[in-house]
Each structure stands twice: as structure tokens, then as C-alpha cells.
Amino acid sequence: MRIELIRRPERSKAMAWLSPVIAVVLTLVAGALIFAASGIDPLQGLYVYFLEPLTLPFTLSELVVKAIPIIIVAVGLALCYLSNNWNIGAEGQLTVGAIVGSLLPILAPDFQNVLTLPLMLLLGIIGGALYASIPALLKTRFGTNEILTSLMLVYVATYLLDWLVRGPLRDPQGYGFPGSRTFTDFQVMPTLIAGTRVHLGLILVLVAVAGAWFVLRRTITGFAISTLGQAPRAGAFAGFSQKRMTLLVFLISGGLAGLAGIAEVAGPVGKLDVVISPGYGFTAIIVAFLGRLNPVAIVVAGLVLALSYIGGERAQIVLGMSSQTGRVFQGLLLFFVLACDTFILYRVRWVKPVHAAVAARPAE
Amino acid sequence: MLKRLMIATAALSLALGVGAAQAQEKFKVGFVNVGPKTDGGWTQGHWTGVQMLEKELGDKIEVTFLESVPEGPDAERAIEGLVQAGNKLIFTTSFGFMEPTLKVAAKYPDVMFEHATGFKTAPNVTTYNARFYQGRYIIGQIAAKMSKTGTAGYIVSFPIPEVVMGINSFMLGAQSVNPDFKLKIVWINSWMDPAKEGEAAKALFDQGVDIITQHTDSTEPLKIAQERGKLGFGQAHDMYDAAPKAQLTAIVDNWGPYYIARTKAAMDGTWKSQASWDGLAEGTVKMSDYTNMPDDVAAAAKDMQAKITSGEFHPFTGPIYKQDGTEVAADGVVMDDVSLLTMDYYVKGVDGTPGTN
Numbered sequence: 001m002r003i004e005l006i007r008r009p010e011r012s013k014a015m016a017w018l019s020p021v022i023a024v025v026l027t028l029v030a031g032a033l034i035f036a037a038s039g040i041d042p043l044q045g046l047y048v049y050f051l052e053p054l055t056l057p058f059t060l061s062e063l064v065v066k067a068i069p070i071i072i073v074a075v076g077l078a079l080c081y082l083s084n085n086w087n088i089g090a091e092g093q094l095t096v097g098a099i100v101g102s103l104l105p106i107l108a109p110d111f112q113n114v115l116t117l118p119l120m121l122l123l124g125i126i127g128g129a130l131y132a133s134i135p136a137l138l139k140t141r142f143g144t145n146e147i148l149t150s151l152m153l154v155y156v157a158t159y160l161l162d163w164l165v166r167g168p169l170r171d172p173q174g175y176g177f178p179g180s181r182t183f184t185d186f187q188v189m190p191t192l193i194a195g196t197r198v199h200l201g202l203i204l205v206l207v208a209v210a211g212a213w214f215v216l217r218r219t220i221t222g223f224a225i226s227t228l229g230q231a232p233r234a235g236a237f238a239g240f241s242q243k244r245m246t247l248l249v250f251l252i253s254g255g256l257a258g259l260a261g262i263a264e265v266a267g268p269v270g271k272l273d274v275v276i277s278p279g280y281g282f283t284a285i286i287v288a289f290l291g292r293l294n295p296v297a298i299v300v301a302g303l304v305l306a307l308s309y310i311g312g313e314r315a316q317i318v319l320g321m322s323s324q325t326g327r328v329f330q331g332l333l334l335f336f337v338l339a340c341d342t343f344i345l346y347r348v349r350w351v352k353p354v355h356a357a358v359a360a361r362p363a364e
Numbered sequence: 365m366l367k368r369l370m371i372a373t374a375a376l377s378l379a380l381g382v383g384a385a386q387a388q389e390k391f392k393v394g395f396v397n398v399g400p401k402t403d404g405g406w407t408q409g410h411w412t413g414v415q416m417l418e419k420e421l422g423d424k425i426e427v428t429f430l431e432s433v434p435e436g437p438d439a440e441r442a443i444e445g446l447v448q449a450g451n452k453l454i455f456t457t458s459f460g461f462m463e464p465t466l467k468v469a470a471k472y473p474d475v476m477f478e479h480a481t482g483f484k485t486a487p488n489v490t491t492y493n494a495r496f497y498q499g500r501y502i503i504g505q506i507a508a509k510m511s512k513t514g515t516a517g518y519i520v521s522f523p524i525p526e527v528v529m530g531i532n533s534f535m536l537g538a539q540s541v542n543p544d545f546k547l548k549i550v551w552i553n554s555w556m557d558p559a560k561e562g563e564a565a566k567a568l569f570d571q572g573v574d575i576i577t578q579h580t581d582s583t584e585p586l587k588i589a590q591e592r593g594k595l596g597f598g599q600a601h602d603m604y605d606a607a608p609k610a611q612l613t614a615i616v617d618n619w620g621p622y623y624i625a626r627t628k629a630a631m632d633g634t635w636k637s638q639a640s641w642d643g644l645a646e647g648t649v650k651m652s653d654y655t656n657m658p659d660d661v662a663a664a665a666k667d668m669q670a671k672i673t674s675g676e677f678h679p680f681t682g683p684i685y686k687q688d689g690t691e692v693a694a695d696g697v698v699m700d701d702v703s704l705l706t707m708d709y710y711v712k713g714v715d716g717t718p719g720t721n
Contacts, residue, residue: 058448062441166522166553166719175483176524176708176718177459197440268437270463275436310441316430317445323400323432 005346015344020290023336024304030332040319048318049311049329059314061196063306065268068201069094069260069277071302073284075212076256078293080249082216083225084232087250089135089150090257091281092157093128097258098265099161100127102272105187106169106180116186120262121204128258129251131157136250140243146250154281165274180272189267201263205299208256212295225249257281286334289341305330390426391453391631393417394446396439398458400431405556405581405600407431409617410457410480416620417627425627435460443468447475453630455623456480459524465489476630481526483705487637492622493526495643497533497704498672499615499651500577501679502665503597504537506612506654507575508545509661510595515546517568517576519585521555523719525707527579531718532711533679534577539713547714548573551721556581562588569594575612586610595656602652613665614652621647641701644673680704685712 028046035045053059073090080087087093101124104111135150162178171181189199216222228235228245236242260280269276287305291298312326395414399407414427428451433442439461446454447468455478456465462482469477469489477489485491507516516538520527531549538545548571550564557580565576565585569592576596578585583606589596590610598604598614622642629635642648651669654662671677682693686709693699708718 056448058444065437065441162553175706176522176528178522182463197437264437268440270437273436275434278434278436278438313438313442313445317428317442317449320428323430 002351004349004351005342006349008345008347012344012347015340016292019340019344020292020301020337023290023333023340026336026340027329027333030336031329034325034328038321040321045315045319045321049315049325050307052318053307053310053314057196059310061193061198063303063310064202065197065199066309067299067302067306068199068205068267069264069280070284070287070305071205071299072201072208072260072263073253073257073281074287074291074298074302075208075295076253077284077288078291078295078298079212079215079225080253081288082229082293083245083249084229085136085139085246085249086147087132087135087150087253088147088285089132089152089154089281090253090284091277091279092150092154093132093254093257094261094264094277094281095154095157095161096131096261097124097128097255098261098272098276099157099164100124100258101262102169102180102183102265105183105266106272109181112184112186114186117189117200117266120187120266121259124258124262125255126258128261129255132250132254132257133247136247140246146246161272161276162274165272169272171271178274182271183266187266188270189263197268199263199267201260201267204259204263208259209295209299216295221248257284283330286330286337290333290337305333308333391424391627392426392428392449392451393627393630394443394449394451394454395427395429396433396442396446396454396456396458396461397429397431398433398435398460399556401429403556403581404583406617407457409600410455410619413617413619413623417623420620420624421627424631433461437464440464440467443477444471447472452476453627453635454478476635478626483639485637485639490626490637490640492626492640492642494617494619494648495641496526496615496617496649497529497679498643499649500530500533501537501672502651502668503577503613503615504534504539505541505668506657506661506665507534507577507597508538508541509664510612510657511545511575513572513574514542514544515548515573517565517571517573518547518549519561519564519568519576519578519580520549520551521580522553523551523708525705528710528718529704529707530579531714532707535711535714536679536684543713545713549714549716549721551719552580554580558582558584561585565589565596583607598652604652604655609656611652612656613654616650616652618648618650644669645675686710687712687714 032042032046035042053063077087077090101120104120104123134153135146138144138149139146165180166178169180171179189201192198192202224240224245227238228240228242232242265272265276283305287298287301291301308326308329315321315325316323397407397410401407401411414429418427428446430442433439435458443454443456443464453476457480459481462479462484465477465479466484466486466489469486473488479489479491481493482491518531535547548568552560552564554560561580561582562584565588568576574594576585576589578599581600583603586596586603586607590607595612596610598611600617602614602616604611654665678698680699682697683695684693685691
């Protein structure tokens, strides 16, 4: 017996939705094996990792806090990827958004009124969008590969932030420690649920998801995005400009990444710090694909990925597992999603071995 | 199926606090660390202290040691997670955990917190640190005696008071032996980056330095020193094994006694918020064996160590001047702790400005 992959005549709708589910199940199975290999009862391990965080108010609220930036970024990336534009640099756009948005509270600390936070968020969006326009313009003008340029700009942004918080934007009262002054009052995201860290970002998530859904389903732009993504020639005949689309989706995804950045800095982080994201911009890529580039499904996917972070921390506290466990689970999940996605385009055929005599016959 | 149900029920009851009676048998102590316990430097120093704590108090306590917790918003969740898991005394061992520790502490007034190297306390938050500058004065004197070029190299992390204080103490020690002693400083903006530390060491030796010291955590600079046939000092840990021909001595962190004392205090109810800053006298700072130097240099170093330990001598005793000649401590006056903990200037004789290479 051997296995052959046969190309399907068309994409399998059923597999497109089943694949992430199968991937999650396979991740759980692999996780159980890892727990067993580490000498931990697999069922207890899976319970602590994946179920317990959903039963405690504290971890549940933290799950939402963790998912907020990931989902906002992933929604923007979905629009990008649907139109066949590959923005891999959301982490950089998130960072620049956070920087630009933070300029207001850092440079004008006494500007404290109801307009402060909205202006900060707006500046964050503009910062992220402008930063994303660099790889977009390089692509439309010079035909550069946007995967490469957007990714490399992540490192530029990270080092820019590093320099700023150690130099010009450093807190003068911070005893030389890197990091800006701490944001206060009107400069911080209001908390939505008392006693937790769930902040205004949750509303922003809902707005972003609803907005993206509306654009995709109800507008010409949404139609242009999917047409240009699936059949560029057909899109061109319909009069849609590939170049304008590239710029548009980069501006949207960069703007949303910037929004996530400033929301994080004005929210849980509380100041412009050396590190403001543990790689949300990259995690969002996994989330976008796990959610099948569908804004609503991305919410679920974002919560699943957030669970892998929170569960990893719980496993460290309760089971004494290594801090790297969470990363292993995320890696497994991405691996299984990509592997299962194979079955959207291919089906499996079991092939009986060719007759031994025929196979053994020497070539004539 | 039955087993699964039992586990689920047990875990749930624990989560709901039904198992609290059982949990109270052992006093739970948590540690939040920025690096892995095998980093060979800072976090490993705390891990060594925790092992001493566990040896001393054995089965009366249960320790949770969280590794590689990123500074920032995730730290807050990690700390609060320890509280929720029933830890009553929580040590957070990196400067970047200061704000998260204070935030969680404000929410849980019954839990005791200890934050290393910070400067903000609260009724249930203590800060603790060690007087590493005492060791730096001793190695400054050794460097001035051992250097043929009269120039030492100093590899440093961030321009925070702790680090600047160390540079000044080293220089004051060196100047007490050779008033014209020179110091070349390289900032690498990291606590631990073996590649950068090694590059910095090479660059310093190429510039005519023949002794190096560091305020970073890896053994790389000492290894380079040994390769070049030069000398240096260990940091945070005894690094003799990494460079037996190069290490003169090492300033060693010894947190064990502090962790034992504070945990005992927390258990018998005598724990109070304080700003703790122990040194050679309390055994929190130790000097490893004096090696690779003539007997008279070693004897003088031991003598100075004894004087600082007994309190007979303080490294920051005036006259001390800033670079521009402003007097910060008059002749015979000892600088107070607040002046030391907020030190953001170099003393006279050190070139450049903190943070700039």
C-alpha cells in the first residue's frame, strides 16, 4: 500500500472548515503525548492547559486581554491576504503605531481631556498605516517583494523603539532606566470590567471585526479584494487596479496593527517600553489563517491562540512545566493547520502496490 | 471516564478553594524571573538562593520558580497567577517587574511581595538589593595594582544608577592606588549577550586595556581575557572554571540567607515592608578566592574586604567630585544611600557620559 495525493478538481469546502478543527484535535493529541513524556498525567495536563483557564474568572479575563491585539491585527491581515498581498510585517507596524500614538502623552503630558485617548488612537492608526505604506509603495513602484521588505522593516521598527525609549523619549524621572513616563488618567484605555484588565480594546475588536465583515460582504471594495485575490486577470478586466488595491490593504492592515499597538501601550503596558509586544504581529498571521481569513472565525482563532499563551503560563505555575511549553503548542498548531490544509486542495488515494513481478522486471 | 471525572472534580475543587485546608499545610513561596535558571548569571544566582531556601525549610514550604517571564504586561499576569495559586510570599527578581508587582500588590494586600533592585515600596512590597559596589571598590584597587598599562576596560549594560554607582566605586578604588588610572567603558544595552560581550572585550583589549571587568552576566569577556593572556573579574557568579588563568576574583551574589530570613519572617508573622540593601557584612555579597595575583596584592584585597565588612571603611567616603569638579561629598563624609541609589553622573577621572560609548 502507498498513499498518493490527488489534486481535487476544486477546493473542498468541507475540508476548508474541518481542517482547523482537525488541527486543534491533533494538537491536543500531540500535547497529551508531550505531557505523558514529561511524566505528567495527560488528562490533568490538558485540563490545566486548555480547560481550567476557561473556568476561572481571572484567566478568562486575561484570555480576552491577550486576544485583543492579536485579533485586531489578524483582521487587517486577512484583508491583505485575501487580496493576495503578503504583509508579514504587522509586528513592525504595531510598533510604529505604538510609538506615534505615544508621542502625544509623552511630549504633551499635561494635555489631559476626553480627546486625549481618541487622538492617541488616531495617531497610532496613522503611524501604522504610513509604516505599512513603505513596503506597499516599494511593491507598486519598483516591484519589490513585499514579504521581504515588510518583514525587514519589523527589525527597523524594533530598533527605533529601542533607541527612542533609551534616548529621547526616556522618562526623565526614571533613574536612567529605559522606558517612557507612565501614562495616566485620560491617556490610558478605560477598564470595561472592574477588577480585571479587560479594556476598551474589546470594543475596538468588535468594531474592527464588524467593519471588516461589512467591507468584505457588502461593498464593491470587498468584491474587488476577493476577485483580485483569486483571479487577478478577471479583476483587471473588471477594472480593479492591482496597485491601488495593494496600497489600500496595506494601509488598512498597517492602520489596524498600529491601533493594536497603541491600544496595548495605553492599556496593559501603560507606557512606551523597550518591549511592547511578545510577537503579536507574527502570532496574528497564524490566527488569520487558522480563522480561514474570515473576520468572525478569526475571533475564535484569536481566543484559541490566546489560550495557548495563558494555558502555558498555568502549566508552568500548576504543573511546573517549562516556560517553552506554550511555544511548542503554538508551533504544533501551525504545523497541523498547514498540514491539514493540504487536504483542501488534495485528496488521499490509497494505491495498491504494483505487482512485484512487474516491478522487478529489468528494463529492456 | 471515571478517572477523568475525578481529576476534573479535584482540579475544580482546588480552583474553587475547597482544597484550601490542604494547601495551608505548606507555605507557598513564588519567584518570578526574567531569564532561565541556567543562564549562568543573574537568574541562576536566584535559583541557587532558592535551593538554599528549600534545603533550609524543606517540606515546610512549596516553591514555584517561574522562568523567562517577559518584563511588561505579561509579568502582571504571571505574578497574579502565583497569588491565585495560593502563594503568600512572592519574589520578583528583575527591575522591569517593579510596576507589575506594585499593581498586583495593591490588589492583594494580604500577600507579601519582594521586588529586587527597584526603588518603590508599599505596605506589602519590600525592595531588596545587594551592595555590589563594595566588591567593585576592592576589584578597582586590584586592577590598579595589576594593570601594566594603567587602563582597565568596563563592559556595561544600562545607564541605571546601580551600574553607574558600580563604575564610580571601581574608579574610586583604582584612583586610591593610582590617581591617573584610566577607564574605557563599553555599553552593550543588554544584561546578557555573550556575542556582544565578547566583541566588546576584544575591542577593549585591542585599545590597550589589559584588565577588564563587567556589569553583564556571561562568562564570555573572561574567556576572551584568558585567550589574550589578559586578566579580568567574574560577575554575579564565581567564573573561575570558565577562565582559571584570567579571573582575579569575582563579586558573587548570595541571595540564600536573605531568602531564608524573609521566608521565616513571613511564616511567623514578623514580615514587614522595608527597603533592604545588604552587602559583605550580611553575606549577600561575597568575594570569591583571590587568584592569579601576587600574595601582597591578595593580602591587601583581603584587608580592604575586612574593613568594608566591619564598616570601618565605606567606598563612597569623600572627598568625591563629579567630572566637572563639583564636590558631592566633603572630606571624610560618607554619601547616604539615597544619593547612591539615584547616582546618574560619573566621578572625576571617568571620561564620557553614562550610556554613551
